[in-house]
Amino acid sequence: xxVISQKPSRDICQRGTSLTIQCQVDSQVTMMFWxxxxxxxxxxxxxxANQGSEATYESGFVIDKFPISRPNLTFSxxxxxxxxxxDSSIYLCSEGGGGTDTQYFGPGTRLTxx
Amino acid sequence: AxxxxxxxxxxxxxxxxxxxxxxxxxTSDQSYGLFWYKQPSSGEMIFLxxxxxYDEQNATEGRYSLNFxxxxxxxxLVISASQLGDSAMYFCAMREVYxxxxxxFGKGNQVVVIP
Numbered sequence: 273x274x275v276i277s278q279k280p281s282r283d284i285c286q287r288g289t290s291l292t293i294q295c296q297v298d299s300q301v302t303m304m305f306w307x308x309x310x311x312x313x314x315x316x317x318x319x320x321a322n323q324g325s326e327a328t329y330e331s332g333f334v335i336d337k338f339p340i341s342r343p344n345l346t347f348s349x350x351x352x353x354x355x356x357x358x359d360s361s362i363y364l365c366s367e368g369g370g371g372t373d374t375q376y377f378g379p380g381t382r383l384t385x386x
Numbered sequence: 387a388x389x390x391x392x393x394x395x396x397x398x399x400x401x402x403x404x405x406x407x408x409x410x411x412x413t414s415d416q417s418y419g420l421f422w423y424k425q426p427s428s429g430e431m432i433f434l435x436x437x438x439x440y441d442e443q444n445a446t447e448g449r450y451s452l453n454f455x456x457x458x459x460x461x462x463l464v465i466s467a468s469q470l471g472d473s474a475m476y477f478c479a480m481r482e483v484y485x486x487x488x489x490x491f492g493k494g495n496q497v498v499v500i501p
Contacts, residue, residue, distance in 0.1 A: 305488075305489075309429075313493075314492065366489075370487045371419075372417075377430065
């Protein structure tokens with residue numbers, strides 16, 4: 273199974289600022305994903321991070337708000353831009369090949385926006 | 387569109403007892419995978435068990451087993467011999483292989499194990 277790390281593990285930020293979350297996988301993976309989990313809710317897919325091309329965003333999520341980078345097959349970043357208290361969530365990075373592959377998650381980044 | 391339903395309210399279970407968490411799903415895809423994850427209060431998502439739609443036998447991983455009833459579109463998780471460390475949220479998820487190929491989650495079940 274892949275080992276995934278995220279930085280930071282948690283942060284408290286002021287509204288209007290931006291935070292970049294890093295995700296590192298210990299092996300090369302085809303697909304990396306970013307999820308958001310709002311308080312008391314389930315996980316919602318933000319986007320798929322594609323190596324060498326732009327991320328693929330799910331409905332309701334836009335690149336200007338959540339820019340994503342994927343410079344290689346082991347690393348990705350998610351930026352939460354111009355934050356508001358509604359962005360307070362756990363953000364989780366994930367990897368998986370799709371199809372019948374198992375999908376593993378990083379430990380998450382717990383973000384609080386004041 | 388994928389849909390995963392977990393409707394049980396929060397559950398209390400006695401230590402060393404077994405607990406069953408219900409999950410039903412809706413898909414028109416013939417090839418799909420079903421997953422269960424555990425999320426303790428720390429927030430991490432821990433993979434527990436996987437069942438493929440073409441697997442004839444129910445998946446098992448240690449104290450976790452998946453009761454897969456394809457015709458009823460249910461994939462219930464059974465935790466045997468509950469331990470205090472099993473207290474967590476449990477999420478059922480599904481991925482359609484030929485659909486959008488993305489993991490979609492149910493709303494989760496809260497389990498509290500009491501001594």
